Amino acid sequence: MRILYVNNHGGGFADFINVEESTNIEKLFKQKMPHENSADYLIRVNRQPVPKDYVLKENDRVTITPTKIDGAACCLKQHTA
Amino acid sequence: MKKYKNKIRLVNMLLDALCGLKKAKSQHLQGKLEEFSHKCTEAAKESHIFYAAVEKNWFRAAEKIKTRVNRNLNDFSYHLQQFKNMADSDETKSPKLAVIFADLMQIEDEFGELNFDLKAQTVSVTTDPIALDDISFGSFEIRLSINEMSKLYTDSPYKVIALEPNPAGSDSCVTHPHVSSEKLCEGDGHVAIRKAIEQGRLCDFFMMVANILQTYNPDSPYVSLDDWEGISCYDCGYTVAGDECYYCEDCERDYCSQCSTYCQICDTTICLGCSFECPDCEQPVCQRCTVTCSECEETVCKDCVTEEGLCKQCEEQRKENSDEEQKEESTEVSKTVPAVQSDSVGQTIVHA
Numbered sequence: 001m002r003i004l005y006v007n008n009h010g011g012g013f014a015d016f017i018n019v020e021e022s023t024n025i026e027k028l029f030k031q032k033m034p035h036e037n038s039a040d041y042l043i044r045v046n047r048q049p050v051p052k053d054y055v056l057k058e059n060d061r062v063t064i065t066p067t068k069i070d071g072a073a074c075c076l077k078q079h080t081a
Numbered sequence: 082m083k084k085y086k087n088k089i090r091l092v093n094m095l096l097d098a099l100c101g102l103k104k105a106k107s108q109h110l111q112g113k114l115e116e117f118s119h120k121c122t123e124a125a126k127e128s129h130i131f132y133a134a135v136e137k138n139w140f141r142a143a144e145k146i147k148t149r150v151n152r153n154l155n156d157f158s159y160h161l162q163q164f165k166n167m168a169d170s171d172e173t174k175s176p177k178l179a180v181i182f183a184d185l186m187q188i189e190d191e192f193g194e195l196n197f198d199l200k201a202q203t204v205s206v207t208t209d210p211i212a213l214d215d216i217s218f219g220s221f222e223i224r225l226s227i228n229e230m231s232k233l234y235t236d237s238p239y240k241v242i243a244l245e246p247n248p249a250g251s252d253s254c255v256t257h258p259h260v261s262s263e264k265l266c267e268g269d270g271h272v273a274i275r276k277a278i279e280q281g282r283l284c285d286f287f288m289m290v291a292n293i294l295q296t297y298n299p300d301s302p303y304v305s306l307d308d309w310e311g312i313s314c315y316d317c318g319y320t321v322a323g324d325e326c327y328y329c330e331d332c333e334r335d336y337c338s339q340c341s342t343y344c345q346i347c348d349t350t351i352c353l354g355c356s357f358e359c360p361d362c363e364q365p366v367c368q369r370c371t372v373t374c375s376e377c378e379e380t381v382c383k384d385c386v387t388e389e390g391l392c393k394q395c396e397e398q399r400k401e402n403s404d405e406e407q408k409e410e411s412t413e414v415s416k417t418v419p420a421v422q423s424d425s426v427g428q429t430i431v432h433a
Contacts, residue, residue, distance in 0.1 A: 006282065006285065008273045008277065008285050008288075008289055009273070010269075010272070010273065011272050011273065011276070012272055012273030012274075012275075012276035012277060014276065014280055014282070042288065044187075047183060047184075047186075047187040047190070047284070048190075063285065065285060065288050065289060065292065066289075066292060067292050067295070068292065068295070068296045069267075069268070069269050069270040069289060069292050069293045069296055070268045070269045070270075070293075070296055070298035070300075070301075071258070071259030071265060071266050071267060071268040071269075071270070071293045071294075071296065071298055071301075071302075072259060072266045072267070072268030072269075072298060072301040
């Protein structure tokens with residue numbers, strides 16, 4: 001099954017990925033971010049908050065955004081990615 | 082209905098801006114390619130010169146060229162990497178109108194309100210009041226300029242505006258540990274924010290900026306939270322607590338204890354730059370407590386002049402002069418007195 005997966009952590013990934021049928025959002029988070037705590041992220045499916053046992057469906061749009069992002073005091077660097 | 086109409090106009094505006102951004106990205110890539118090819122041309126030139134030098138047995142010249150090439154290698158690899166990064170990045174697909182529209186609706190859900198000005202071509206949200214370590218910074222407006230999105234690779238197309246500013250004591254431009262002059266230093270969010278703008282994911286962009294504002298990175302702030310309430314010394318830059326700083330009444334600036342002093346005559350606080358050290362008593366005084374000696378015209382403090390307006394040196398000089406004059410006068414008097422003593426002085430009448 002294909003879903004749109006947007007991960008705003010680090011480099012910012014946004015593309016379609018394949019997941020197994022009956023995968024819930026908690027499982028997907030653990031698969032994609034095994035060392036992270038889900039409490040530190042805003043997780044949205046189809047732009048809405050969902051319970052952790054929400055079972056993903058074909059073409060769902062999953063967005064994961066960290067709630068804590070370290071800023072800095074540097075000058076603007078040129079885009080490199 | 083008008084609300085939706087305006088939103089659709091906004092979406093169209095954003096789609097145009099994204100198209101412009103795509104072009105800007107290609108131009109940026111072209112610029113990197115030109116830089117890279119320029120470096121290649123330079124390397125080819127060096128190669129010819131090096132060959133000629135070796136052929137003519139000019140080993141010293143060849144050695145110099147080798148050193149220069151070696152020095153340029155770092156620069157070369159940097160340009161190569163820059164070009165490679167740009168060329169490697171995925172092609173950004175332009176989002177559809179419905180996707181951006183849905184994004185705008187999501188922004189309203191996440192932030193409560195979406196503000197946009199079609200004339201000024203700006204779209205903005207307001208964050209909740211932000212407090213870090215018990216210091217309140219108030220709410221911030223995150224304002225994206227649609228017509229400046231094409232500057233994404235050279236400048237920041239958005240501003241972070243403090244609505245109830247509580248700037249750092251040492252720098253009024255710093256309204257948040259990571260915001261200076263309304264520009265956010267994105268730190269770890271830099272790449273993800275740029276990707277979100279490139280791909281037209283505006284809700285993700287606003288959420289990431291808001292989340293950076295909610296986070297304090299003690300390793301790299303413009304002004305640390307520990308120094309937030311303090312005032313920066315105008316002279317040495319050291320941050321001191323508000324009640325420990327000294328205000329120079331002459332230049333009207335704040336200083337730390339090391340860079341300030343007080344006038345020994347009137348007790349006014351002054352900075353070291355505005356203070357004057359009296360050459361006579363060597364004490365610091367303010368400019369108002371100085372006078373010019375009427376004799377030598379040297380500036381001294383008020384305490385070091387006589388009633389006649391003379392400095393100590395001139396006064397001493399005058400004393401010495403008058404003493405000498407007195408001595409001279411007495412010597413002259415003694416010279417003019419006759420050798421014969423006057424009547425009734427040491428004389429006795431002897432009768433025959």
